[in-house]
Amino acid sequence: MTNEEIQGIFFLECEEALTAAEAGLAACREGRHDDDTVNGVFRAVHSIKGGAGAFCFTALQAFTHGFETTLSDVRDGILPIEDSLVDLLLRALDMLNDHFLAVRDGAPLPDDAALLAELAAVLVQAPDVAEETPAAPAAEPVVAEPVVAETPAAGDDLDFDLDSMLAGMALDDVDLEAAAAAPEAAQETVPGWTLLIRPLDAAMANGGEPILLLRELERLGGQCIHCDVQAVPHVDEIDTTESSLAWTFLFPEALDRKKVEEVFDFVGDDFQLSWDVPVPAGFSAEAASTIDVAETIETPAPAPVAEAAPVVAIAPVAEPVAEVKPTAAAPAPAPAPEPVVTPVPAAQAEPVAAQPAPAPAAAAEAATGDKGAAPAAATGASQSIRIDLFKLDRLIDTVGELVIAQAMMAQRLAWAGTAAVEELATLESLTRDIQESAMAIRAQPIGSVFSRVPRMLRELQTSTGKRVRLEMQGEATELDKTVIERLGEPLTHLIRNAVDHGLETPEERIAAGKPGEGVLTLSAEQRSGRILIKVSDDGKGIDRKRVLAKAVERGLVSPEAQMSDEDIDNLIFAPGFSTAATISNISGRGVGMDVVRQNVKDLGGRISIESHPGKGSCFTLALPLTLAISDGMIVSVGDQTLVVPLAHVVESLRPRPEEVASMGASRQMLNVRGKFIPILPLLENVGAIGAQTDPTEAVLVIVDTESAGQAALLVDNIRDQRQFVIKSLDTHYRPVNGVAGATILGDGRVALILDVDSLVADAVATRRLAA
């Protein structure tokens, strides 16, 4: 995996984190700020910070750090959650988003100084935390052994985290020198410098293994010149999880202290380190009386206590096992009841430990056998993997082909009279399952689109001075990833439009007897194979007079045209209507509602509008669950088989003669419960031969269109209703007006899929001209 790929993962992660944080803060804003929510927000920001550091996005890291610091106090309950604070956090989140875009897309780096100052300022305002926290017993189960406090100054320098080391090596050197300068006294006599290492109890308790570190010191050229055994308790009292030894090491002058420091990086305060301790009396550098580390560490432990034996037996060091007789102990008059004063400082009898019980090594060894075969697969339920979308789409495509092949086979078998075989039914149901599963892979909750809305609304409120409350329903509704991705733009436009044109200013609202705060509702639901997304506001509704006047002015309709309210409302979708660009730059930034409709249509969906003056407007987007497979009605027109996308079909009927009204020579209208809609004989469009022309002998499929209202398509009969895979004509032939694409039918024949919208619009326009 390349660094870029890992970075790509990080960016995706950032997006998820930003979404999660947004949702969390939105919940806080509404008063739902339980621990989980607050923690989630914290974690989201925290994880961005982590990655930012790893990828050296310093500005992002710096900002997340400031943000996180404040969030941390919120999480810990130090900062009370108030609206003003949440607003600040939301603004910080917006800023974080900008920072993210800066690193991902190279957007300009936002100026975060003022906001960081604000974030810091709330911290200052908080009750003096530094004083209160330690006092509060609830804050932390301070198990941190008192030992920590006893750690000598050198220990502080030797913090066991990496940041100081990564931050500036040079600085570290200075610090070390300064610290080392203190106890310089007895050092002159020996070449090199010394270090007293005293493992604390924790060094054993947490899977630590001091001997490994001591061996590493030897490798670095250190010499163990003294082992302090005075703290070793009586053999009966030896606790193998406690440490009771301390070693003094002598290092060559030339050896960089940092190398030694690094050895203890990761165990930190588990060891008490005293630099430059006096060399114990009687030691001479020449006398090669180096104490064997392994021996000292092993020796005092072996007490003939029963349970101690097995521990020693599995020690990773081979030799000492044999020597573990009390008699073999070299320097250990162990049961010294009273601490003898020695040259070693730090003489206070630590609750001392002995054998570092090296059991884990053996345990790990033993387990090695059954391990390895089981990779990281055994993780929890919510596991996920990231797949290249291209692979997924190929799968979906192939599944589509499979569906068709299965249908073709079923039909062939039906002709052969063997369709009733059980295996075929099984195959069919399996195919359907596979198809559904494949679709489900691409499905994503629409919440990812909705979650971007709150920020947009905040910005809109600022720029318009209007007050908006957002209500969301059905965020969990799932739809195809591509649909979700392409939904963002039209949805954004609709929302901007709703706030800009739909909602009134607080003053206007109050004057109209409404609450000053407008409500924008976003909802999503699945209904009969489609997803309905609604954007509604409780504003003033569409100003039909103005819309009509504008349409006339732009030459979209003639001044005499008789238009229903619905027709007028739909004018806002007409190309060239856009009021937005001229009125303000908020709604759509110069993009008209016709583009919105086009976007939705490109997704195989439709948009409709319902508006009530003074009460508000509601835009409904009806979208297919997936783009790859659609439901269609298969109809015959003469010798042609056509597919009418089910999304457009309202109903189908065979009219009685009195329901058909002729308008002139060539036009017929269908009276559907008192409403007249044009009848369009499809044979004219597809050039079919031998098609039915008499509506009362044919079937009328009533379809709904966006731009031309309803129409009744005249077909010979309806043959089937099934799912089909859309194959674009553009790629295989060329775009044909009125045709959305083609599909392969069960019998292997190609059928054209009607583009109902353009077909009806064209036909209606032609007829108008003809009439």
Next chain:
Amino acid sequence: MIKVFTVDDSASMRALLLHALTGHGFAVDQAEHGLAALEWLKDNEPDVIITDINMPKLDGFGLIEKLRADERHRDRPILVLTTESSDEKKARARAAGATGWIVKPFDAEKLASAVRRVSH
């Protein structure tokens, strides 16, 4: 080969760890939060565990406490790898039973030597 098990909810962090650790010759397995880690550790015995602190479901502190309470994992070296660097958090990690602490962003070399140092 030293077997390292990493626990981190961030996919990019997992990828970085995988990259860094396998590059230093360790065998690496991964989980994305404490619960998943516990599940995996039921059947596996890595030499060293590296865990994040802030994770959903079960955080690093909780994971370490649970492992330390388990006979099988009582003495397993556990390194904490996190962006948290406060002393209070360190103390808490140690109290929970962490063997060591590494602050993100990590240096691959240092991480590798840390793993070698604590692996028994």
